[in-house]
Amino acid sequence: GENVEQHPSTLSVQEGDSAVIKCTYSDSASNYFPWYKQELGKRPQLIIDIRSNVGEKKDQRIAVTLNKTAKHFSLHITETQPEDSAVYFCAAGWDGGSNYKLTFGKGTLLTVNP
């Protein structure tokens, strides 16, 4: 099955700096890569996703890059703000019909210090 590795497990940055979280996956069939943000005690919320036919996607301060050959994808947050502090999860999945499921990384606790 799919295996997703996520690094780092914790990340502390100063407000205004950039944060980068990296993930690797093992199943070359995976073609959908979402990123979720989970604040303490709340449900995970999708913040951005990318499909295998795209190398990069941006949404304001958030960007995701995908390297299918190397099987890794990264989340980039620029101009970080204290409200960006949360746990971020990457995931990998594929739209293979009835066998579809997402495999999550272990998460990164991001702390943005004011």
Add this chain to the structure above:
Amino acid sequence: GAVVSQHPSRVICKSGTSVKIECRSLDFQATTMFWYRQFPKQSLMLMATSNEGSKATYEQGVEKDKFLINHASLTLSTLTVTSAHPEDSSFYICSAGQGAGTEAFFGQGTRLTVV
């Protein structure tokens, strides 16, 4: 986005009793729902995939007789923790999507405490 509602949000039960958790997709039909378990400061561990009208698919190491899943309609899946023990105490969360390769929407989760 789509809404997934999970109930109850918190439950405390005695050891040996059973607890049922409901997961509903409020504004879309979900032929597939997913049940996760999350320990403090840890990731989402997939327990099983709930398929409407058929048996659930359990991940390796998950006891299907202990964690009963029923997906009787396109908008409701239930997880029943049978004969609960303190080690079953955890945060259980469901998700559903509108199709393969699309955003997964999560329920608000259920904090189960077995005393």
